Amino acid sequence: MAHPDAWLDEVHPSPYAEQLAQGFRALRFGPALEREYRVYVLQDSLVLKRIALSVAMVLWLAFAALDFVMVQGPQVWGMLGVRLVVFALLAICAWPMFRRDCLRLTLPLSLLCILALGVGAALVVGIAHRADPTYPYEGLLLISMGAYFLIGLRLGEAAGCALLVLLSYVAAELWAGLATPQLINNCVFLLFSNLIGAVGCYLLEFKSREHFLISRLMRILADHDSLTGLNNRRSFNRQFERLRRQAQREGRSLALLLCDIDHFKAYNDCYGHQAGDGVLQQVASLLQAVGRRPLDMAVRLGGEEFAVLLYDIGHKEARQRAEVLRSSLEQLGIRHERSDTASMLTMSIGVACFLPGGEGGFAQLYEHADRALYEAKAFGRNQVVA
Ligand SMILES: Nc1nc2c(ncn2[C@@H]2O[C@H](COP(=O)(O)OP(=O)(O)OP(=O)(O)O)[C@@H](O)[C@H]2O)c(=O)[nH]1
Known part of the structure; x- marks a missing residue:
């Protein structure tokens, strides 16, 4: 039977897969992933925090009403004073918490709210117990x-507040x-409840971290x-539109290289499917080397068809890059004795460009590149047509 983590091999090398394989029992990732996880948790728990704050404010007012019923005597005014100060603080925190751009502030505000509620409640209890210990x-x-x-706090934060x-x-x-006996009794009860809370919170955070890693891997x-x-x-389809809009905004060009291995069926027939797979991987490495800048993109469109999207590159340079790519495969010298074109494996490339201020979308650019590729094949393969 396959090992349950065998699927991780498919996504290696990836920091998410490595972290999943390494484990995270101490509820901590490596520095870069930890930063990413914390932002994810903040975004993920924002709605929860807002709901929790609203519920807390309503409950706090309800408890203030209860104070009136339960405590007769002048202490009730002190208790209400504390309740009022805490409520005002919650209301002040609620304003930035419900704004759209508050992500940076949500954690400190959540900590402030929960501490205000906790310290406020302890004070209210203390004032009441001075007159009525029950x-x-x-x-x-x-x-x-x-x-x-x-409120979606991590274990360390929640335990610190508690x-x-x-x-x-x-x-x-x-x-x-x-x-003293009553105080000890109450403290033991609170401590045990904290223990249960901490264990539950640990398990929740562990699952949340696991979910974070697995969902990122699934996306990959x-x-x-x-x-x-x-x-x-x-x-490719999804990111192309994003890159096109960015290129338009910034007045940059965008080049598309459509690449197709020549006589690949014959290669498979002659050397076998597994050797064909190896060739596809080698070609992929060449494409990655050509489209290696952060906004470039190397794509396998399917079968032996590939594409490279190059950001901020004009027509002439795109053609040069395509030529580098074509000749780098030729230079690998992978024997292909059934090719009509050459004694080694080759590829044909069609190039098209979006120039700044140009019109048209993905379909149009793709059509131009595809037509150029068709011509490269028709003119004898192993060449670039732009
Ligand atoms: N080894 C391997 N072969 C694949 C894979 N996907 C598609 N192919 C093969 O790629 C070949 C593509 O053949 P064709 O579309 O006829 O193209 P071609 O033989 O390269 O001919 P031209 O493009 O005209 O030069 C087919 O034989 C497919 O079986 C894959 O993942 N691995």
């Missing part, structure tokens, strides 16, 4: 569980003069050809 303290549990499960809330509670109870698998590792037609 006043419930379990609201603190809700806040700790919210930190662990509700610990500070617990310490504030102890300080408030010492100030209130709560009997969906966008790349498994034999050559080049982009496939689907990602």
Whole structure:
């Protein structure tokens, strides 16, 4: 039976596959992936954080109403004062949290809100316990569980907040003069609840990290050809439109090289399909070398047809690059005794260009390059037509 992680071989080398194979029990990736994951978590939990903040504000007001019912005496005004300050702080945090461009602020604001709720609740309990030691303290549990499960914090952040809330509670109870056995009992209860929260939060974060890595790998698998590792037609179609718009915006040109190996059927028939696969991989490496800048793109369109999209390159230079590509395959000297064109494997290339300010879309550029490729084949193969 195949090893359950055998599929990772298909996406090697990839930092996501390597991290998945290495494991992440300490809930930490390598520095670059860790940065990417943190941005992903922030984006992913933004809606959750907004909902949690709205619910917290409503509940906080409901608890304020409950204070009125449960506590008779002047302390209620102190409790309400604390509730009011915390509510005002939540309202101030809510404003940037609901703006579109708030991503940078969401983590510090979430931490501030949960700490304000926790320390505020501990203070309210302390004020109440000075007069009535039977006043419930379990609201603190809700806040700790919210930190662990509700607002999309990572384990370290959630546990840090819950610990500070617990310490504030102890300080408030010492100030209130709560009997030591009751304080110990309450603290043990809160500590055990924190333990359960931390274990649950660890498992959630572990799954979230695993999901992050697997979803990135799935995207790579969906966008790349498994034999050559080049982009496939689907990602080419999608990214072409993005690059075309960028080229138009920046007044740059865009060149498309359509490449087709000559007499590849005959090569397969003569040397076998596996040797043919090896050749496709070698050709892919040549294409990658030609389209190696960040905005270039090397693609396997299907079978023995490839494309290279070159950003910010004019007609003349595109033709030169195509010529380099054609001759680099020739120079590999892969024997092809059944070729009518040459004694070695060759390819034909059609070139077309989008010039700044030019009209037309993908279909038009592709049609021009395809026509040029057809001519290269018709004129005898192993050549570039632009
Ligand atoms: N080894 C291998 N062969 C493939 C793969 N995909 C497609 N092919 C083969 O590529 C060949 C393409 O043949 P044709 O379309 O007739 O083209 P050609 O023989 O190169 O002829 P010209 O393009 O006119 O020079 C077919 O024999 C396909 O079986 C692949 O993944 N691996």
